[in-house]
Amino acid sequence: MTTPEGIQDAAFPFHGNVRPILNEVIHAIDRLLDTGEATTIDLASLPFGPGELEHLEATLGTGELSAKLDALGISRIRETAYPGVWWLEHRNAHDEVVGRYLEITRTPEILKSQDADIAAGRARLEDQFE
Amino acid sequence: MKKTPTVGEILQAKGVSRRGFLKYCATTASILALPPSMIPRIAKAIENARRPSVIWLSFQECTGCTESLTRSASPTVEGLIFDAISLDYHHTLQAAAGDQAEAARHAAMEENDGSYLVLVDGSIPLANPGYSTIAGISNVDMLKETVAGAAAVVSIGSCAAFGGIPGADPNPTGAVSVMDIVTDKPVINVPGCPPIPMVMTAVLTQFLTFGTLPDLDKHGRPMAFYGKTIHDRCYRRPFYEQGRFAETFDDEGAKAGWCLYKLGCKGPITYNACATTKWNSGTSFPIESGHPCLGCSEPNFWDKGGFYEPLSTGKFDSGTKLAGAAAAGVALGVVAAAAGRRKQSKFAREG
Numbered sequence: 001m002t003t004p005e006g007i008q009d010a011a012f013p014f015h016g017n018v019r020p021i022l023n024e025v026i027h028a029i030d031r032l033l034d035t036g037e038a039t040t041i042d043l044a045s046l047p048f049g050p051g052e053l054e055h056l057e058a059t060l061g062t063g064e065l066s067a068k069l070d071a072l073g074i075s076r077i078r079e080t081a082y083p084g085v086w087w088l089e090h091r092n093a094h095d096e097v098v099g100r101y102l103e104i105t106r107t108p109e110i111l112k113s114q115d116a117d118i119a120a121g122r123a124r125l126e127d128q129f130e
Numbered sequence: 131m132k133k134t135p136t137v138g139e140i141l142q143a144k145g146v147s148r149r150g151f152l153k154y155c156a157t158t159a160s161i162l163a164l165p166p167s168m169i170p171r172i173a174k175a176i177e178n179a180r181r182p183s184v185i186w187l188s189f190q191e192c193t194g195c196t197e198s199l200t201r202s203a204s205p206t207v208e209g210l211i212f213d214a215i216s217l218d219y220h221h222t223l224q225a226a227a228g229d230q231a232e233a234a235r236h237a238a239m240e241e242n243d244g245s246y247l248v249l250v251d252g253s254i255p256l257a258n259p260g261y262s263t264i265a266g267i268s269n270v271d272m273l274k275e276t277v278a279g280a281a282a283v284v285s286i287g288s289c290a291a292f293g294g295i296p297g298a299d300p301n302p303t304g305a306v307s308v309m310d311i312v313t314d315k316p317v318i319n320v321p322g323c324p325p326i327p328m329v330m331t332a333v334l335t336q337f338l339t340f341g342t343l344p345d346l347d348k349h350g351r352p353m354a355f356y357g358k359t360i361h362d363r364c365y366r367r368p369f370y371e372q373g374r375f376a377e378t379f380d381d382e383g384a385k386a387g388w389c390l391y392k393l394g395c396k397g398p399i400t401y402n403a404c405a406t407t408k409w410n411s412g413t414s415f416p417i418e419s420g421h422p423c424l425g426c427s428e429p430n431f432w433d434k435g436g437f438y439e440p441l442s443t444g445k446f447d448s449g450t451k452l453a454g455a456a457a458a459g460v461a462l463g464v465v466a467a468a469a470g471r472r473k474q475s476k477f478a479r480e481g
Contacts, residue, residue, distance in 0.1 A: 040166035071150030114148035
């Protein structure tokens, strides 16, 4: 596997903003395995030079599972090539990105069926019999 | 006061699922620069929040602040926020004019006495009240009358926050800022020329979500967005620390994307969120486009020397001191630049 150091060297002449995030991801994976604590990294709060965000995404790659959520615009939730590391991208109804996150967790919260939606769905199902 | 629906009720009426709501809350946390761990608390607060009334006053301004907000990169989020506030008065956006518009302003003030927000863009002329009037009312009179029953005032843009271009030397209209007039209400300054749309909506969102106003710095700016300098978050900062500077706009350093300090960048002493929030759907910000930061969110930035004069000219605060740090960076590389960074932090604290 390519190490973060190797990735950054290959990234020259990028500005050095990808490597700290990869290190943070490694620490978050350790935390998830040791204590079960999930971590969310809001990528909008971090500095990126031209091409660095794309480089981060390409570096993390694509894993086995991906999902599309259609609520207030399309969201794409994808497990990266590194299990437990998820790339979330929220778009609005105009297909503009409104949020980008890395979640280091077993299952992103937004993928789970929510109690309010389950209850509303149950009511709709019951209506089918009336 | 009339009973207004909660934001949760508004979203439910729009058929927004719980997943969609969580997505909205995640975006809101990002807007408020809060950690994602706050999302559950935000969700609970938003569900129960009620629409606040907002009165927007435009004085000596260019409408750039409204343009910035309405052409924001995330209209759906802003749309939800504006669905969640009651924008009862805004010259540019409202259909009513003249007496009808003024009647709407007075009605909003009466119905929401003590709880409405006043947003102001533009400075206020005091040399002659006739320089800027609305429906025959001078700006200063309208401001004083409108804020009397307000919960708080938000100064949108550098003109309202600090006087801006109208207040620049020789200040022919005697322009002053909102906080020069309003001294008995909380005033939140959201400077910038124009301000970042997300920062404008963040202040509204915080008020809407938690019913509180943000923590402010010494210039009355929300710390969440103005707590760090452009330089602190600039992706070109490694070049500053390596002593690599563009000397002209077309030299090899400029083409390689090196630090723009010597071309007049005011990033080291400018507090704003452009470097991370960015502009135009997150496309870039001035430095990423190859242009130095002008320092537009700092007080009186128009009167502090040429945009392309480096801080070493000393016309901006701390300029002379910072120039030493940069020069050391060129000569001695990383070690000296690190010293400069410490100096920069020290001078930033001293203001």
